[in-house]
Amino acid sequence: MKKIEQNKDALLDGAYKCILDTEVYAAFTSWSENGSALPSCRLLWVKGHAGTGKTMLIMGIIRELSSRSAKLAPCVSHFFCQGTDTALNSATATLRSLIWLLLVQQPHLISHLRSKHKNAGSSLFQGDTTFIALSNAFESMLKDPDLSPMYFVIDALDECQQDPADLIKLITSSLALSDKVKWLVSSRPTVELKTPDTAGSLVELDAQQLEGPVNAYIDHKLSILKTRERYDDCVLARVAVEVRQRAENTFLWVALAFKALDAEDRTLSYVHGTYAVDIIKEIPPGLSQLYNHMMARIEKGMRRDPQYCEGVLAVATSHSALSASPS
Template sequence: KQCIADLRVTDPRHDKRRIEGMKGSLLRDSYLWVLDNPDFRQWRNNDNQRLLWVKGDPGKGKTMLLCGIIDELERMRTEGQTLSYFLFQATDERISTAKAALRSLIYMLLEKDASLISHMEKPHAAAGRDLFEDTNGWQALCEIFENILQDPKLQGVVLVVDALDECLQGLPVFLDLVVRTSQNTTAKWLISSRNWPQIEEPLCKVAHRLSLEVNETSVTEAVNTYIEHKVSELARRKGYRDDIAREVYHYLSSNADGTFLWVALVYQELETTYSWNVLQNVKSFPLGLDALYQRMIEQTLASEDTESCKQVLALVATTYRPPSLSELMTLVGESFRMKTYREMLEGIISLCGSFLTIREDKVYFVHQSAKDFLMKSYPVVLFPNGQPSVHSQILENSIEAMSSILKRDNYNLRYPGFPIEKVKPPTPDPLSTVGYCCVYWVNHLVDAITNQDEGRNLHDGEIADSFLRTKALYWIEALSLLRGIPDSIVALDGLKQHIQDHPSASDLQAIIADVYRLLRGFRPALETRPLQCYASAIVFSPVKSLARKLFRGEAPDWVKCKPELSERWSACEATLEGHTASVLSAAFSPDGRRVVSASGDKTVKLWDAATATYEATLEGHTNRVWSAAFSPDGRRVVSASDDNTVKLWDAATATCEATLQGHTASVRSAAFSPDGRRVVSASWDKTVKLWDAATATCEATYE
């Protein structure tokens, strides 16, 4: 059905197979230990233990362990039980957000039981794809998800989520959802992450832990099983004598330190080592991941094409998602591109000391810890002129390529009303080399201008200004085809803030402001009908809109009766809708990125100011809420209500931290002190009260 197609972000089953392929085949004997682990067995068999957190340091095999557990849960699944899972990856933007995780978990549940679609049909019929992607998308998804979990037809639901530390957007609200549904439904959660305090804090009171460091003996035995398997593979393929195979096994097992990733990286090197040299080579690998990474970078710096390797590593370390090989060809620039056709680029990647890998035509770091090592230990090698200079290089090469490739109707859709869901990229795809550039060039411009030497890109008439004045509509069309409009609205808003005081960028400021308003004002049409950027976006823009003037030649000639329009954009940038009663108060966060609103519907809502999208609802008051405000650091919210109380909220998790009780009538106003340590409240009981924000106790009453 269409609603399932609109819901789908990815199929986690395909992601699982791809990740297993990247990390090497899944070896059953290397994870079987966990099935007999007391913590796992208790979670599996005790109905009252519904949340298990597997935690461990980088390279300890958490992802492959959970892949193995998923396989075993599938084997052990009885009739009526349902398994759904998701694997976060920070290096893949598709699967690095809380919303993507929740959509995918729901998608798998619906795939396995089609009757559950009844929880989604009615709201989807009214809103379509916007149900999942508009301002209330997260709230709508949570409601659908929790209704599904409470469906009496659904028994024995198990939800597995890997690598929470690789969730780059929405981690606090996702953790809140996990905790909440583990307590108010019968669903069981199995989650994994690194040992991060920001993950441990919300889980500490409700989750049971399975620490890979605590289970060091079992993990070491599993690693040794993995080593035995890999050495057997090498011996068979390379023709090792038995004594050589034993010595290789002994060295690896003595130095692996319980780390699967260390073994996998060494194995990758040994694959290209001749059998007569294997003992000498294997003994050159040092103990520990960082020491191994050190050896790898030293080999890379001693290779025959050091400069090319450093440039490729710097580019991949600076991009916001893994580029495809075609996109990377664009980013390296003309001078490097001249000698780097595709096969040569693949060769240079292979020279990068196993730091990089190519999977499904995309270039990834072999592991997040590999990127972390380079960024921490070798920033001067990768970025001799600072990382902003690499951002600037990517920016300049992106604009050069987009200026050359982008044109009107890139996919030959012809009809202005052609719907995005029916678009099929042609072969060859004209956007394949500039897809990354279209979505992220603004982000690279923002990060480039942190370096004063890169300010030239902001000057009037320079590359950014010139590109927008000549190619803005073609770029917007490409953004629509690439589903990149929401991210670009956020990026343009950030760029506006960065350049508002730049002395040589008045023209650039003007065109950015105009394109920003056009994207926000016509977003529904642009996201669903790519060619509307040449129709409604031009026809209905204000008379003095820069984009309208610059691109009037692109307007449809079949519009004979021109509408009467205002001269300038409305002062209203966006309308935040979602409350069901009067909105009584609204305030910005100190950094201007969020808005908090208080309403007669008894709720407080949080909003993203750049995209005008809803983030969370703070529920708990039993009467209308008169006032809401952020703390000076933006981490907390205080609200005042007709229920005679003041509440303190965590702005990240949308949870109530404390209720301040003491007033005997409606509380009309509340605010934090400048240092955030105290709260003041004003009430119709004719008093003002001072509260300690840490202990939630009343310090004084002014009568």
């Protein structure tokens, strides 16, 4: 989680806390269903397209669940899949990490793993049968009568490129093995978690419908601009309107749009704040169109401010004239 935050923006309270007041979250964090009016929710699926803030939402929920001080509060075991990293994009890597965090918090369950290791030795963690062996040990742990309630969290399940079907099957089967287990999973809509076995337990949450978190992120970015010269309240208000109209509740679009402003500020140290509005207006809505727009600007390599360009030409011309004159 810390590594992800280092590579992205820091986690903002406003980017996830609105979900804590929803019925969906209340149902997911409720363990006493007897007499409860809340629907059953043992598998919460946060789905959305690229850039809709799923990972930020997952990190916020993990922090919220982990911060509970009650002695009997459920523990949290989590894993962040990353498709570009071979060490983080397989079902085996995911399950291995989930088991490790489970054992850190409930060490008495290690007997289920030791019994498997006693017969198989180090080969238990090697080769093509590793996931099967770990699955058997994991399922045995879930059946343990002394298992304490657990939240298992997997972010970006769509980026699990090796044996994702096996991982989904394990998630599904675990719900039938123990009522002390709940899952929080995020992915793009292309992943299919709806099965006959998850019926009645699965609740879907569309990340792109959460307007509040994206607006909180936009406000955060605007507050940074406010500290710079040339960005008065009028300019900031116009930038806010344009960004909100084009963002389409997509965190990544907002991040890239403000990076475009940062790039212009670095290139043109004295650019007027009014140019910020023009820059945002030039950026089309939708990530794919935005990517095309960014590539076109890179290929053109043109500076925005005509006065800057004129200044460069004037300096270059003066330098050439001085070089040509006799000393």
